[in-house]
Amino acid sequence: MIQGSNDVFEKVMDLAKRRGFIWPTSECYGAVAGFIDYGPLGAMMKRRVEDIWRDFYVIQEGYYEIECPTIAQESVFIASGHVKGFSDKMCQCPHCKEFLRADHVAEAGGIKNPSIMKNEELAAAIASCTCAACDEVLGIVEVFNFNLMFQTTIGPGSQRIGYLRPETAQGMFVDFSRLLRFYRDKLPFGAVQIGKSYRNEISPRQGMIRLREFTQAEAEIFVHPNEKNHHPSFKRYADYTMPLLTYIQQEKCEDAVPMSMQEAVDKGVIANEYLAYYVALTHHLLVTIGIKPERLRFRQHLPDERAHYATDCWDAEIRSERFGWVETVGLADRTDYDLHAHAKESGTAMTVFIQYDEPKKVARRRIIPNMSVLGKQYRTKAKAIFEALANATPTSEGADVEVEGEKFHIPANLFEVRDEIVDIRGEEVVPHVIEPSYGIDRMCYAVLEQAYDEDVADGEARTVMRFSPNVAPIQVAVFPLMTRDELDTIAHEIARSLQKTGILAEYDDSGAIGRRYRRQDEIGTPFAITVDYDTKEDRTVTIRDRDSMKQVRIAIDKVPSTVSALVDGSLKFAQL
């Protein structure tokens, strides 16, 4: 192990562990890779990040939150493609015991189209290939499917297969019909979900970057396919500018170029207004939780990198000291892929009836048979003949239809041909889905990493988490300068008044005042209120800013409103 390492990752994770942000899970039994616990401060911070996300998507955009089970039955994931597409064909090298992707081995060995082979075929095909790890010829191996979904069974008897969801998105898709009714049958509408998802990663590493259980915040926005280029509030972000890294630039190894959303849409860089709107909103949201804009870029997926359902896909990437650019948010145009898939698998229509402005007049010919005669005459075949007649081309003689290979001539007097003009009032449309999908844990890691700072205060090193006040777990600390002369009583009262206004205030009177400030600095508490001897004279206290360490006197009765304005960002400390 490197001692005294300068690596921010190690320093920040060490602090996170020590101060109760992030812990290895079930440590007393030995931790499990890919799982973490959020300690008291971490859980608080994560909650604040989620609440900011809610403010953006639920309150500002009006996309309500739903909550679906984390376990769903097999059909859901058969339809979504996860049962088939979320698994890798793998084999184990008999020599070095290395697990290998069987299709990769085959491709390296010049075997064509390994992805369409059955496991046995693939096993036979790769017997002569070499192992990428030890260079031995594989020989006889077994090819098996490793599915990244955790499988379980529902109920006793174990017949019914369930999976832990690998994304929250499917919940919004399977609830489509209910959501459509809830939003009174009108497009566009959206639903969001914040919750746990599970992927049984083969080898999770990188701390909280790749987890087997992680929190996603996903929005599924259902839009008319022809309206994707008309977001009603696009103006809000039209001039919003950020670095975009298109797939063309990536192929040329060029850097990201700043571009406004209007320009990106006009030039066809981003597929449509909807996607561009959420690209901008995502940038806005990430900056709001304290991500530095210079550490943020949006990268377009390469054509071969895109998921099978998506037409255009952008990732918000945050630059990490340790991990480089980390994919943190995925913004995809999922088209109508998911709704089609679920409609087909479930047999439930997942369409929206879109009324035309003016009903369309359409000429239509209806053939109305005289069923009382047809029924008696053709008995069991009557129904089939009736259906065949509807598509027949009758002459004045009658109509010829074919049912089950048998030809029938139906005389003209047994049916009536009616030509009519009907009003078509609208059509059934399968909406397209725009999906912003956020990795909350990765956002939390980025917040932690970027907040970490060391500076020198009064000649002494100071560790300080420079959280944006809106994500800091503890919002304000309240200290009596001395634990006597009623200073502590007054401080307790102030803490109480803050808590009553919904502010998380921590009272502390232990040891020297300097130590208390430093302790709060290390957990990122942005403000501290100190009660001193002047307080008793003039009912004022000092409020201290974590970053500048400056202090300003304010009246006691202004404390809750001032702190709340400072925390929500409507007031800056420098303005005091």
Add this chain to the structure above:
RNA sequence: GCAUCGAUGGUCUAGUGGUAUGACUUAAGCCUUCCAAGCUUAUAGCCCGGGUUCAAUUCCCGGUCGAUGCACCA
């Protein structure tokens, strides 16, 4: 999963075939009129399992976790 390296109070560490050093932190008390001050006291540790041994934190084997490389990461 393979390979290499590592694991000693909450943290950083010293050291050892005979249960462990120091500092910081934390807690209680004294002191203290604004940025980790001082004094006293207390709490707390050898990753887990097996083996060798009279005795294992130490040596050996296996595992877990972490770091790195390979592989993997719809």
